[in-house]
Every structure is written in C-alpha cells, then in structure tokens.
Amino acid sequence: MSTAVACWDVDTATTSSHLAIRHRVFVEEQGVMVLTDIDAWDRDITTINVLAAHGREVAGTVRLYDLGEGRWKGDRLAVLPAHRASMVGACLVRYAVATAAAAGGTSMDASVQVANVSFFERLGWRCDGEVGPYFGLPHQPMVIDLEGVAPIASAPVSDAVLRLDSVGTSRSSLLVTA
Numbered sequence: 001m002s003t004a005v006a007c008w009d010v011d012t013a014t015t016s017s018h019l020a021i022r023h024r025v026f027v028e029e030q031g032v033m034v035l036t037d038i039d040a041w042d043r044d045i046t047t048i049n050v051l052a053a054h055g056r057e058v059a060g061t062v063r064l065y066d067l068g069e070g071r072w073k074g075d076r077l078a079v080l081p082a083h084r085a086s087m088v089g090a091c092l093v094r095y096a097v098a099t100a101a102a103a104g105g106t107s108m109d110a111s112v113q114v115a116n117v118s119f120f121e122r123l124g125w126r127c128d129g130e131v132g133p134y135f136g137l138p139h140q141p142m143v144i145d146l147e148g149v150a151p152i153a154s155a156p157v158s159d160a161v162l163r164l165d166s167v168g169t170s171r172s173s174l175l176v177t178a
C-alpha cells in the first residue's frame with residue numbers, strides 16, 4: 001500500500017519547515033537562487049504557505065498569493081528528493097488550486113520550469129504565453145481556471161511528529177513537533 005500524502009496550511013510552528021524545504025531545493029539543490037529564495041511575498045501576511053507530509057515526514061511545500069481581480073499565483077513548489085515520485089507534488093498543486101478557488105479566485109498563474117510543463121498539464125494547467133527567464137532559467141507561464149474546483153480539507157497534523165531528516169547535513173536541518 002502506498003504511503004499517505006497530506007497537505008495543510010502552514011502556521012507559525014511550521015513556517016521554518018516550509019522555508020527549509022524551499023532553501024534545500026531552490027538554493028542548495030538547483031542553485032536557482034543564491035543565498036536565499038525569500039522575497040517580498042514572504043513578508044506579506046496574506047500569503048498562504050502549504051506543507052505536505054508523506055507518511056510522518058515533512059516532504060514538500062508550495063506558496064500561493066492573491067494578485068487581485070480574481071487572479072492568484074502559486075510558486076515555490078518543492079518536494080524533497082527522497083519523497084519525489086510519490087504524488088507529493090501533485091497533491092500540493094491540487095491543494096494550492098483548491099485553496100485559491102475557495103478564497104474566491106477565478107484563475108491561478110504559475111511560472112513553470114520548462115522540464116515540469118507536462119507535470120502541470122496533467123494536472124489541468126495550460127501554457128499561457130511565451131517562455132521567459134526567471135532568475136536566469138527558462139520558465140513557461142501557465143494558468144488554470146478555478147471555476148468549479150472543489151475544496152480540499154486541510155490534513156489533521158496536530159498529533160504528528162514531523163521529521164525533516166531528508167534535508168540531511170544541510171544547515172537548514174531541523175526537527176518539528178507539531
């Protein structure tokens with residue numbers, strides 16, 4: 001039987017896990033950003049951060065925010081290497097889409113690394129414009145309509161011991177007890 005994947009909105013107790021996964025993937029693994037991937041959206045209190053657990057381990061994250069006039073944006077989708085190909089990424093994207101729809105959004109944008117375009121297409125997204133650079137890497141603008149998207153309940157994580165072992169020797173390593 002496959003291990004369960006669960007997603008939930010980040011609170012102050014789990015913000016460090018969200019940021020640590022992003023740092024591990026975008027700064028240390030991919031080198032997309034140098035030193036940090038934190039930007040102004042992380043200082044906006046309306047930004048929603050999401051974590052996913054694969055079994056009892058923190059496995060991935062995504063971030064979403066309201067651009068106004070019904071448009072939402074999702075970014076910083078990252079699954080730790082040890083948990084890839086376990087449906088964590090798909091679960092995070094569906095959860096982010098459902099969260100934006102539940103907040104009244106009508107469409108959601110993403111700027112997608114070209115290697116991941118078919119991953120998003122399989123989740124109902126479509127290309128929306130020309131490929132362009134983001135931090136020097138080619139990214140494809142993509143969009144999904146939010147009309148009719150059903151809500152997804154946040155996972156109950158209050159009794160979980162969430163371990164971030166997969167971060168390994170990184171300075172970002174931490175242990176979170178939710």
Ligand SMILES: CC(C)(COP(=O)(O)OP(=O)(O)OC[C@H]1O[C@@H](n2cnc3c(N)ncnc32)[C@H](O)[C@@H]1OP(=O)(O)O)[C@@H](O)C(=O)NCCC(=O)NCCS
Nearest residue numbers: 077078079084085086087088089090112113115116118119
């Ligand atoms: C891209 C990423 C989020 C995918 O997450 P994941 O948890 O490994 O993907 P999932 O297991 O949910 O994949 C769901 C399906 O999409 C497929 N898939 C995964 N990555 C894919 C890709 N890059 N291209 C095409 N298909 C892909 C899987 O094989 C799976 O197919 P299946 O339903 O037939 O089994 C993950 O590889 C990652 O974090 N990469 C590094 C950071 C990154 O690139 N972030 C996205 C920036 S745009």
